[in-house]
Amino acid sequence: MAFATLPGLVDADLEGWQTVYAGVITAVTPGAGIIVAPFARSLAARHRIATGAIGLAAVALGLLIAALAAAQAQPVVALIASMVLGAGYGLCVAYGLTEVAALAPAHRLARLTSYFWTLAYLGFLAPYVITLCTGAFSPPTVLIGSAVLAVITLVAIAYRGTRQAPAR
Secondary structure, three states: OOOOOHHHHHOOOOOOOHHHHHHHHHHHHHHHHHHOHHHHHHHHHHOHHHHHHHHHHHHHHHHHHHHHHHHHOOHHHHHHHHHHHHHHHHHHHHHHHHHHHHHOOHHHHHHHHHHHHHHHHHHHHHHHHHHHHOOOOOHHHHHHHHHHHHHHHHHHHHHHHHHOOOOO
């Protein structure tokens, strides 16, 4: 959502620079995900659920910042949102891969990892869903609604973490 949806919501005042701006966000978003990878690994080693919880919190925060950027058409705020969303993405991917590795028997790890990536890449439909929703709601409202969904998922992950049996 950071690099597929957000640039188009805030680039009205960037006449002649829209493509450059979109390119910068396209680099910054996954770059932030790469930067948090060492933190994600160390966090996952201490507590598996924490990586997912912090990642979802970052996604929710990033979506709220994106909603502010869209409401005010502020490219700088959108750039900040893309960094936070990218960091959240990196943490969530690390969480997902850690969970797959913990749950999969060795002979099924490759297959289950490919399933994980298939489901993860379905997230690239989010910009299309947001576009459909903006027919009925404003873009900031849709982004806030997406943040609420991230928080609901965060609560579910946190609840799951408290309900798991201690490791043996």
